[in-house]
Structures are given as C-alpha cells and as structure tokens.
Amino acid sequence: MGWFLRVGLLGVLPWVQPSLADEPGSAERGRVLFALAGGCGCHTAKDGPVGAGGGEVPTPFGKFYGTNITPDLETGVGAWSEEELIAAIRDGVARGKGVESPAMPYYWYSGMSDADVRDLVVYLRTLPPVRKENRPHEGELPFARLAYRLWRTLFAPRFERVRERPREPIARGRYWVDHVSLCADCHTPRNFLGAVRFDLYLAGTERGPGGDKVPNITPHETGIASWDEDDIVQLLRTGFTPEFDNVQGWMAEVVEGKGGGPGYRDVPEEELRAIARYLRTVKPVAHKVEAEED
Numbered sequence: 001m002g003w004f005l006r007v008g009l010l011g012v013l014p015w016v017q018p019s020l021a022d023e024p025g026s027a028e029r030g031r032v033l034f035a036l037a038g039g040c041g042c043h044t045a046k047d048g049p050v051g052a053g054g055g056e057v058p059t060p061f062g063k064f065y066g067t068n069i070t071p072d073l074e075t076g077v078g079a080w081s082e083e084e085l086i087a088a089i090r091d092g093v094a095r096g097k098g099v100e101s102p103a104m105p106y107y108w109y110s111g112m113s114d115a116d117v118r119d120l121v122v123y124l125r126t127l128p129p130v131r132k133e134n135r136p137h138e139g140e141l142p143f144a145r146l147a148y149r150l151w152r153t154l155f156a157p158r159f160e161r162v163r164e165r166p167r168e169p170i171a172r173g174r175y176w177v178d179h180v181s182l183c184a185d186c187h188t189p190r191n192f193l194g195a196v197r198f199d200l201y202l203a204g205t206e207r208g209p210g211g212d213k214v215p216n217i218t219p220h221e222t223g224i225a226s227w228d229e230d231d232i233v234q235l236l237r238t239g240f241t242p243e244f245d246n247v248q249g250w251m252a253e254v255v256e257g258k259g260g261g262p263g264y265r266d267v268p269e270e271e272l273r274a275i276a277r278y279l280r281t282v283k284p285v286a287h288k289v290e291a292e293e294d
C-alpha cells in the first residue's frame, strides 16, 4: 500500500508543482531578473541613479542614451500600464512613440517568459522615481521610426515565447544567455545592416557595442575552451578571469551593475552555474577576435 501510494504520488507531482506563471508578480524575483539582466545598465548613467536613463549606447547608427525607466510620472514610465511596459521590453513598441531602435535589444528579450517579464515590471515599479528628462539620440536617421519598423520586419530575430522559464539547467542556461542576460547580444557579431550573425553565435566580434572588442566565448581554442564551469562562474561573480585579469568596460558593468544597482554578481550561484553549463555545450566556433587595424 505504501509503495503504491508513493508511486502514485510521483505520477501526480508534476501536476501539483506550482507554476510561476500562475502566481502574482513578485518584486523580489524581479530584482533577481534585473541582476540577471546585468542591471539593464544602458538605462543607468555611470553614477546613477538606477534606471533614471542616460547610459550611453554608441551604435553605427548614432549615439543613443538609455531612457528613464523609473516610475516618475512625467519623465519616466510611471504612467505606463503593465501591458505597455511588457510590450516595450518584448515587442519593441514604446508607448506613444512606435517601434524602438535596434539599440534596444527587444528582439532578444522577445523570448523572455510571461512570468519573468511580469516580475521584472513589478520590480521596475519599486525603483525610486527620478525626475530626469530623456536625452535625444545623436545622429538619428531621418524617418527613424519608419526605419526601425522596417529593420524589425527585415532583421529582428524571432524567438518562441514561453509562459515560464525552462527548469532543466542547461535549457535554463540557454534561456538566460539568449533572452535575459544577453550574453548572446554582446558576444555575437552583426553584419553591416545590424542583423545578427547566427553562424558566429557567441564567437565574439572586433566591433561590439561602442566599437569595443568582445571575446569569443564558445568552447573553441580561439574562445574559452580551456575554461571550466567554475572559471565561468567565478568571472560572473567577481569579474576575474582564470589568469586573474579583471574584465573591463561593458563586461565589468554587467557584472557589477551600474549606479549602485545589482548585476550578475548578485545572481544566485545556481543560475550562474546554469549559464556556465550551457556555455560548455554550445557549438565551438573558430573565430579569433583581434584588434582592428586602423
């Protein structure tokens, strides 16, 4: 009887496991997502305040400044509904303005789960509201909104939308890398039209954001084949490579967070480990990233 009952229960367990998607949004879980997203650093200027806009995003199409995403009613997103915020993050549609520029990686976030994007929005609403006007983009194209719409139609990758993040560690690692932490966004090159080169997925680029070099992080000898899981976790925790170099620039910002906000180093180790495990399984790509010759 005992045996029968236990087997019976095991069969039922997957049914009774609570689904994140059915719970109300949580600011506490949202803060972990914000950390996993590297503190959404483009939306924070070097010295903060967190989320009040002003982070510089230099692109081949002009210099952009991250917008104010604090709940200030006039200069931030305080007047936006939950649906509007979610549409801005996953669909690239900004309330009252239309399609966002490709500088906002909404197409990667498009694969973020319903439960996670909702928790993230609940967290954003808990940021102290800051009154700070957005800075206009410099060197923006004429008919920019039309151009962004066209770009989205032609080049934005489309990802499957899920209700809930995957539970299995390697699948969850892929989910963080592609859709929340955006390792894939910075570490994958683009062509001259800004389309993602999936043939060089995670293989690094000479011209990353702001023209910085971004290393190959696939398990190839031109990448990080010699790193084990612990080395990757350590880098995400501390910013130190196995050679005790510490990473600089954009990578340092996503590890440390910006303006005093959270970054990868504040993420529970279990999730960093999922990222590391997944990275060890991606296709090794031969791609040596070298300094560009001027």
Ligand code: HEC
Binding pocket: 038, 177, 181, 182, 183, 184, 186, 187, 208, 209, 212, 213, 214, 215, 216, 217, 223, 224, 232, 235, 236, 241, 246, 247, 248, 249, 250, 251, 252, 254, 264, 275, 279
């Ligand atoms: C905003 C852009 C950006 C994001 C997001 C980003 N990286 Fe990086 N990453 C960089 C840059 C730039 C460097 C080079 C830093 C340096 O040279 O000091 C780097 C360096 C690294 C290195 C060191 C490689 C080496 O050979 O020294 C690893 C490993 C790494 N990143 C993994 C990741 C992982 C994993 C994620 C996601 C959890 C991630 N990165 C997200 C830009 C980014």
